[in-house]
Amino acid sequence: MSIFKSHIAAMSAYKPPLEGRDPKDHLLLDFNERTIPVAEPIRKALEEFVNSGRLQMYPSYGNITDRIADYCGVQSDQVMITNGSDQGIDLIIRSACNAGDEIIIPGPSFAMYNQCAKIENLSIIEPHYTRDGGYPLAEVLAAITDKTRVIIVSNPNNPCGTLVSPQDILALAKAAPEAAILVDECYFEYSKTTVAEYVGSYPNLLITRTFSKTWGLPSIRLGYIISAAENINALLNVRGPYDINQFGVVAVEAALDDVVSTESYVDEVMEQAKPLLENYLNAEGIPFWQSAANYIWAFPENPDQLNEKLIAAGILVRPKADAEGRIGLRITVGTVTQVEHLIGVLKS
Structure with a gap:
């Protein structure tokens, strides 16, 4: 047993x-x-950190949240760094749901959505993407009930690369005001499509991003969440104080110096x-x-x-x-x- x-x-x-x-x-x-x-400045920054005599110290994040917020065009209190975007996905689902709640995950999609949902013992609703129709917006809207707590919008979706328009995402946010609309923008730099400008107006919008993909830093795990300040404050109560390693912060600082x-x-x-x-x-x-x-x-x-x-x-x-x-x-x-x-x- x-x-x-x-x-x-x-x-x-x-x-x-x-x-x-x-x-x-x-x-x-x-x-x-x-x-x-x-890029060479990132490698050099990491090498300098290793040689700085600080490996025995706990992480100190400095102004990295401010710098990411500036890059994203949002306020600092609307950003929280995470251990890769996977942690952001996990934190949002854990914080929004109780066992037996419903989560809508259009598929096929990134396996971590289902993994996190199963850990919380959620009921998974899975409409299907189609090559011609793309994101199954009508099916998702029809699937919303009073038990829906999270709706996933992988934007663009993995594996198919389908993009969902900001207008369709806002339609979901309006249709399910009691649910978290989790918009995974981990490929944002490629798609150049975001709903970040709307997080102040739609308190149920939560965006996850990462420095793993475009920036080439998956091995040191730094992502972030963009959302309304009250959501960030709540999620900070769940995230650990040292969940993000110092290597990630050093590398991202150097990356943002060389966009x-x-x-x-x-x-x-x-x-x-x-x-x-x-x-x-x-x-x-x-x-x-x-x-x-x-x-x-x-x-x-x-x-x-x-x-x-x-x-x-x-x-x-x-x-x-x-x-x-x-x-x-x-x-x-x-x-x-x-x-x-x-x-x-x-x-x-």
Whole structure:
């Protein structure tokens, strides 16, 4: 008999396929990461911190919240840093829900939403994205009840890259004023779409973001929540005082000193490399979902065989099933050179 809650003991862990991922041996196009190393000022800042004699001290966050708020165009009291955006998602769901409450998670989507919901023993409502219809807004609106406590808007969604308009998100906020509208904007720098300007007007809007994706810092785990000040104050009661490590703060400070480097990488990915891959897929008649992020979910006729060939060629992508169980390959878009290499392997 387990000493833990029965529903937790019966769960399975979220185990992303991390084994064997070596950037020296593979072109990593499987986890939607930045595909080139971080900017040199970030590496140098981390090296200086290691040599500063402060590793034995507890983290001291300084004005990092102010700097992130300034970057986002919101007030400092509308921002809270978290241990990656995963912690932000977990904190919001834990704080908003009791066992038996309902959460609406349109799928397929990021596995952590379901994982956090199952931990809290919630009832999960899961309308489906479609390639033609995108986010199932009508179905989500119809699913709202007096037991709905959280509605997930992954914007853009992973794995399909579908974007939800701010107007549709605000429609959800109006339709479910007692529910938290959790808008996951972890790919914001790619999509350039946000509802951050509305958090002061809609107290049930909560946005999660991260420095893992565009900025290339997933290994040191720093994300943040944007929401109304009263929500931030409540969530600070749940987050631990030292949950975010000092490495993350040091790296993000350096990253915010050099936003241009990140913007340059984003421009190459979205304006040059991504159209290159889309044009190839179109020319080959391979269907794919229109994406507002740095990845494309493509559906070749022989995905398993193609994936094996890509692995043999040293390229990792991520097989993902749609709502009907059809396997597609979610491909991270990197630099122009990397995409040209991928296309060359696909052609062969």
